[in-house]
Amino acid sequence: MNPLNLEHSWKLLCAKVFGPEYDHPPELEEIGKQIAEKCQGLPLTISVIAGHLSKVARTLESLMDVSRTMGEIIASHPDKFLGVLGLSYRNLPNHLKPFFLSIGSFPEDYPVETWRLIQLWIAEGFIRRPESDKSLEKVEENYLEDLISRNLIIVNKRRFSSQIKVCGMHYLLHEFYLTEVEMTKFMHVERNDVVLTLSTQKYNGRRFSFQINSYSDDRRFKLLPSVARSIYLFSKTHKFVRPEVFSRFHLLRVLTIFDVNESFLSILPVITKLFHLRYLQVRSLAKLPTSISELQNLQTLMYERSYNHATLPEKSWVNFPIDMSSLTKLEALKCVSNAFLSWTPPISIKESFFPASLKRLTFAGWFGFPWEDISTLVKLPNLEELKLKDHAAIGYVWRLRDDDIFESLKLLLFQKVLFTNWVASSDNLPSLKDLVLKKCDNLKEIPIDFREICTLESIELHNCSPFAEDSARKIEKE
Structure with a gap:
């Protein structure tokens, strides 16, 4: 069963507290929806909270107090809540239990990046050998999806490709977790x-x-x-x-x-x-x-x-191969620089060798790459995501030549990139699905020829110039 969305959570809460007619004072709707949202789609949680609400005064002050103390309310009903959670946990296959319990090493409500979690699982040695010819990362991604399908782990954010980017434990599960890890000495x-x-x-x-x-x-x-x-x-x-x-x-x-x-x-x-x-x-x-x-x-x-x-x-x-092209299984690379513009001379990536396996590449911060260097990334045949943030590239014009073709690129993101002119055609980005521009104040126009990219699904602009916005609307219209 999938978690309920906010609309259905609110309807269920209303039905249990105010009756099937949903007859509630209008001034309680906003705080009521906040309580429903905090239940994060779990009907069991909504049921327990509704039972508590039915015993308190139906005033704005009372509901605000319930919103602040939901964790304590849940913990005070161990038979109704923690017992059911314990049943869900005990029905897990034995090999999945340590993966679930390890999530609790992070504080309550802590957003956990999945790549970090998977690397920690590998370091902990939860899987010593792959079950097949899959990599350890792939096997543990499957385990993570399994835990999510059981609603024991929630997804906070997904990538555009639907892969899980950030996850966490439901905050109301934390009390059960603390009891279980101490009892099992995990x-x-x-x-x-x-x-x-x-x-x-x-x-x-x-x-x-x-x-x-x-x-x-x-x-x-x-x-x-x-x-x-x-x-x-x-x-x-x-x-x-x-x-x-x-x-x-x-x-x-x-x-x-x-x-x-x-x-x-x-x-x-x-x-x-x-x-x-x-x-x-x-x-x-x-x-x-x-x-x-x-x-x-x-x-x-x-x-x-x-x-x-x-x-x-x-x-x-x-101990670490300096030629990155030898890292034949590397799929994601994020490089971050905190240097100020005047501290460091520009860096060239023309002589860098990235592995052909690379799918996601991010440069954030001052690197000073000329746009010509960015164009050389077309040599990466499997590159699906490219993100340039915070002055990663310098220069006012990015001109793509006819033979600069990003064959597999699906997501292209620019954030605080200072270029003013972008010269490109649909042939340069034949597989592009999502284009995201954030705080690109100087960009005059998104190439109008992008209207010919048949795979293009969305263009997002956040705090960009009105000229860039106008060109995006033209592409949308045409």
């Missing part, structure tokens, strides 16, 4: 509203997620077992754990540090001694040390260097 989760439970005895688990405001107290990390395999840290404060605490976790495979305002000065040399590390996400003021090359089991590296460029040291290329 993971220990510590939240802001939970009193420290590690103060009296050591915890014997392997996975830990700390979703608390401050890590200035290292006591909790000293009580973790040295055999810990995964540590997830979430914080939005300036006080953070000292890097030395990680040095004793010799078997650590996953270390993710999210939402950190305070950067590390010395964490990197400590972390590069963790030989078994497969997934690392960290932010630091320091450069990547040459010892990063010693992490021979590392599969995913997300490194942000505050206030400056992040570069890989020369020695690290001994």
